[in-house]
Amino acid sequence: MRVSRTFRLPAAAVGLSLTAVLTLTACGSDNATDTAAGPLTVVASTNVWGSVAQSVAGDKVEVTSIITEPSSDPHSFETTPSDAAKVSDASLVVYNGGGYDPFVEDVLSSNGGNSDQRTVNAFGLLESQSQVRDQGEANEHVWYDVGTVDATAQAIADELGELDPGNAATYQANADTFSGRLKQITAVTDGIAATQGGAPVAQTEPIAHYLLEESSVRDVTPEGFTSAVENGNDPAAADIAATRQLFTDKQVRALVYNVQTDDDVTRDVRATAEAAGIPVVEVNETLPEGLDYIQWQTNTAKALAAALQ
Incomplete structure (x- = not known):
């Protein structure tokens, strides 16, 4: 069952109860950098960014993720x-940005004017690279972009190092180790690009945009179909028919399927692909239980490679 989305629009006001709690919590956290007030805390919008932050923080800092359930959009x-209160009181807030998790910006903007609170906005780091990287139209699902994830880890290390200078070297070493582990993912995507570059694929929505881009494969799904699904709307009949034809005519090599936002339309598309013998690559938006970021993304890239063989 797909949760309805309000894509790229600011989140609705979170109500008077949120305003009240922020007024109270802001009084208790006038300076997020004052480590004497208590141990450092990192709060991430989702467990994806929580995993990245934990890789950098190690055992020095507690990391809490707000969204951990697959059913949460x-x-x-x-x-x-x-x-x-968790976001308001955090020493450092790590979030996706780009309209993906606007609830974080709602809390931050209502945070009693706490100018000392530190944040890392992953999408903002993607935008900062736009002059040196040909990104085309930016896609906010930047946890599939290895370069942006690397930059986010380095930014987390910088922020934690300033908050906790005594452990700055440890945070930087952890970030560098994480950066090295990212090569496990790029080794797979580079292999796909070398052997399957240009292969046509379809998606139910453009979640894995950067994974496909880094693998040099082509998403040929009608834009009207993926845009409607991503916005929580029903695609036009013509777009559904054109998408189904991609599979019945075997015009694509794989279907990339977001298992967290399926409905009757996307399930029908999946069934059409499977009936035509087209492999399905499952992707999602929160971290599967028992895996860290590197393991999850490596497995996803390997699944794409296997589907294209």
Whole structure:
């Protein structure tokens, strides 16, 4: 069952209860960099960014993720007072940005003017690279972009190093180790690009845009179909028919399927692909249980490679 989305639009106001709790919590955290007030804390919008942050923080800092359940949609997620307090009181907030998790910016903007609170916005780091990297139209699902994830880890290390100078070298070493481990993912995507570059694929929505880009494969799905699904709308009949024809005519080599936002339309598309013998590559938006970021993304890239063989 797909949760309705409000894509690329600011989240709805979270209500008077949120305003009240922020007023209280802001009084108790006037300076997020004052480590004497208590141990450092990192709060991430989703467990994807929580995993990246934990890789850098190691055992020095507690990392908490707001969204951990596959059924929760960051586009339309509304914080509880407890969630808002966690974000408000955090020493460092790590979030996706780009309209993907607007609830974080809602809390930050209502945070009693706490100018000392530190944040890392992953999508902002993607935008900062736009002059040296040909990104085309930016896609906010930047946890599939290895370069942006690397930059995010380095930014987390910088922020934690300033908050906790005594452990700055440890945070930087952890970030560098994480950066090295990212090569496990790029080794797979580079292999796909070398052997399957240009292969046509379809997606139910453009979640894995950067994975496909780094693998040099082509997403040939009608834009009207993926845009409608991503916005929580029903695609036009013509777009559904054109998408189904991609499989019945075997015009694509694989279907990339977001298992967290399926509905009757996307399930029908998947069934059409499977009936035509087209492999399905499952992707999702939160970290599967028992895996860290590197393991998850490596497995996803390997699944794409296997589907294209």
